[in-house]
Amino acid sequence: MKLHFQRAALANALKIVNGVVPSRTPKDVLRNVKLSAADSKVMLVGTDQEVGIRFEVPEVEIEVAGETLLPTARVIQILNEATGETVDVELDGDAVHISSGQASFRLGAEDPSEFPPVAEFADAAYFVIEGGTLREAIKRTLFATDEESTRYALGGIKLELGDGDVTLAATDSRRLAVVETKGRPEGSPELGNSDPVVPSKAMQLVERSIGGDDQEVHVAVHANDVLFRVGSSTIYSRLVEGRFPRYRDVIPAQSKAEIELTVGPFYSVVRQSQIVTNEESRGVDFEFGEGNLVLKSVAADVGSSTIELPIDYPGEQIGITFDPRFIAEFLRVLEPERPIKLHLIDSESPAVFRTDDGYTYVAMPLSRER
Numbered sequence: 001m002k003l004h005f006q007r008a009a010l011a012n013a014l015k016i017v018n019g020v021v022p023s024r025t026p027k028d029v030l031r032n033v034k035l036s037a038a039d040s041k042v043m044l045v046g047t048d049q050e051v052g053i054r055f056e057v058p059e060v061e062i063e064v065a066g067e068t069l070l071p072t073a074r075v076i077q078i079l080n081e082a083t084g085e086t087v088d089v090e091l092d093g094d095a096v097h098i099s100s101g102q103a104s105f106r107l108g109a110e111d112p113s114e115f116p117p118v119a120e121f122a123d124a125a126y127f128v129i130e131g132g133t134l135r136e137a138i139k140r141t142l143f144a145t146d147e148e149s150t151r152y153a154l155g156g157i158k159l160e161l162g163d164g165d166v167t168l169a170a171t172d173s174r175r176l177a178v179v180e181t182k183g184r185p186e187g188s189p190e191l192g193n194s195d196p197v198v199p200s201k202a203m204q205l206v207e208r209s210i211g212g213d214d215q216e217v218h219v220a221v222h223a224n225d226v227l228f229r230v231g232s233s234t235i236y237s238r239l240v241e242g243r244f245p246r247y248r249d250v251i252p253a254q255s256k257a258e259i260e261l262t263v264g265p266f267y268s269v270v271r272q273s274q275i276v277t278n279e280e281s282r283g284v285d286f287e288f289g290e291g292n293l294v295l296k297s298v299a300a301d302v303g304s305s306t307i308e309l310p311i312d313y314p315g316e317q318i319g320i321t322f323d324p325r326f327i328a329e330f331l332r333v334l335e336p337e338r339p340i341k342l343h344l345i346d347s348e349s350p351a352v353f354r355t356d357d358g359y360t361y362v363a364m365p366l367s368r369e370r
Contacts, residue, residue, distance in 0.1 A: 001066025001091035003037055006059040007100055010087055011079040013057045014072065016233065017046040019205045020053050021072045029069070034115045035089070036067035045118050046072070047236075051202045052118035053209075054234040066091055069110040078105055119236045121229040123220035125187030127161045131230065132213025137168045137179040138203050140359055143329045145200045146172030153242035156197040159226070161189075161219065169247050175326045176247055180358040192222035197244050202226075202237035209233040251362055252350055255343035259288055259313045264336030267328065269309045273297050274324045276305040283366040284324045288344070289317040297324075320347045321366045330361045 017033050025031065025048065034045040042060040046053055068091045075098065079087065084101030091097075091109060098105045138157070146154040160167040166183035169176070209230045210217065218229040221239075228235040273284045273295040281299040293311045298304040330353060334340070343352040353361040 001037060001068060001089070002062075002064040003035075003042060003089045004061040004063065005042075005057065005087045005089065007079060007082055007085055007087045009057060009059045011076070013044050013055050013232075014076050014079065016205075016208055017044045017053055017055050018072050018076060019208055020046045020048055020051050020201070022048040029110065029114050030116075031072060032069040032110060032115065033072050034067065034112055035070050036112070037062045037065045038067075045115070047116055047118050048201075049116055050238050051199060051205065052116075052236040053205060054118055054120065054236075055209075056232040058232065067112045068096055069112050069115060070096065071107060074107065078103075118234075119225070119227060121218065121220065121227050121234045123189070123218075123227065125185070125189040126218045126220040126229075127166070127183055127189055128186050129166055129181075129183040129217045129219065130213070131210040131215035131217050133181050133183075134166075134217050135207050135210045135213075137166070137181055138207040140179050140333050141168045141170040141177040142200060142203055142207070143333065144170040144172060144175055144177035144361075147200055152240050153197050153244045156199045156240040157203050158244045158247070159196050159198055159219075159221070161191060161221065169244070171245060171247060171250075173245075174323075174364050175330075176250055176360075176362040177330070178247065178251075178360040178362075180360075186218070189220065193224070193239055195244060196221050196226060197240040197242075198226055199237055199240055202228075202235060205233075205235050206230060209235065250350060251360060252343070252345060252352060255345050255352065257288065257313075257315050257318050257342075257344040259311065259315075259342040259344070261311060261340050261342060262336075263331050263334045263338045263340060265309055266340075267331040267336070269293070269295055269307045270324050270328050270331065272307050273305060274328065276303050277324065278302055282323045282325070283321045285319060285321050287317065287319045288313055288315075290314060318344055318346070320344060320351060322351070322363055323366060326363050330363070334359075 036043050042057045044055045082100035087100040096107045096109045158169040167180050169178045206228050211231050220227045276297045278299045284297045287294040293309045295307045341354050350362050
């Protein structure tokens with residue numbers, strides 16, 4: 001095997017594929033990526049056996065076809081430090097030779113036949129989502145998952161695909177993020193699993209693989225796994241086991257107060273309110289009054305804070321206590337100038353934030369007794 005790469009193209013490909021390479025694994029072969037050149041295509045393949053990716057590397061000259069395994073972390077180091085614009089990779093017996101500019105490296109080569117296979121996207125019927133739309137939807141839901149939960153379904157994003165609608169939902173039982181957007185079927189796809197929950201790691205990989213906003217993402221859901229095809233990437237993932245909560249039941253249908261806010265100023269005061277909190281006293285009181293919002297926090301051995309923000313609210317005073325982290329993480333994924341509406345019932349009921357483009361965020365309040 002003898003290949004000639006553009007260094008930037010190979011570095012970008014490895015960076016994307018490295019998102020699935022496990023940092024800790026009893027199977028040392030999984031610390032590698034598989035490099036294969038055949039049929040005028042050069043493919044990088046990585047997997048942790050739950051999530052996998054196939055990435056077609058652009059701008060490659062194939063002098064001699066073949067395949068090998070590359071130690072991912074070491075090759076990324078080489079590419080980061082290399083000064084040449086091109087990189088040559090050659091397999092010679094039990095060694096891989098990598099050269100760029102004035103530097104050359106000889107690395108041990110492992111048997112590529114020991115690397116587990118990663119499925120290709122072979123479905124003729126599938127769902128189509130616009131890349132920019134899906135990337136934004138993932139960004140708005142991914143942070144609300146709980147990968148450390150023993151309830152496995154909370155460690156992923158629920159994906160609901162219909163004739164023209166797509167919904168993504170994520171929760172860690174203390175907050176809920178839901179995005180409703182558009183998609184379309186290609187052919188007559190069937191959902192092999194009516195309740196698919198995709199692991200956070202896989203959705204993060206999809207997000208990173210999306211190029212331009214108008215790039216299409218193809219999605220095929222099977223009984224136990226899901227495949228995404230986006231640009232040069234094909235991403236495979238096993239679906240998360242367990243049932244996702246009936247999240248729509250958590251969203252209150254009515255509210256007693258509707259408060260209009262703008263992301264930027266609101267995010268600023270929420271960040272300020274986090275300064276005087278600690279592990280024991282995370283709660284911040286949000287007091288909404290006529291024309292004014294007051295945030296108050298008290299933490300033993302730290303101090304106290306009072307922060308005010310003028311708001312457009314003519315209603316009666318209503319107070320609620322939040323963990324400010326959960327509000328800040330929601331606001332961080334939105335544009336500073338975006339308007340949002342906060343729907344409140346009382347100090348003990350879930351609070352609902354909504355945008356005008358199909359995004360709903362529910363935050364559970366804390367007890368006001370501290």
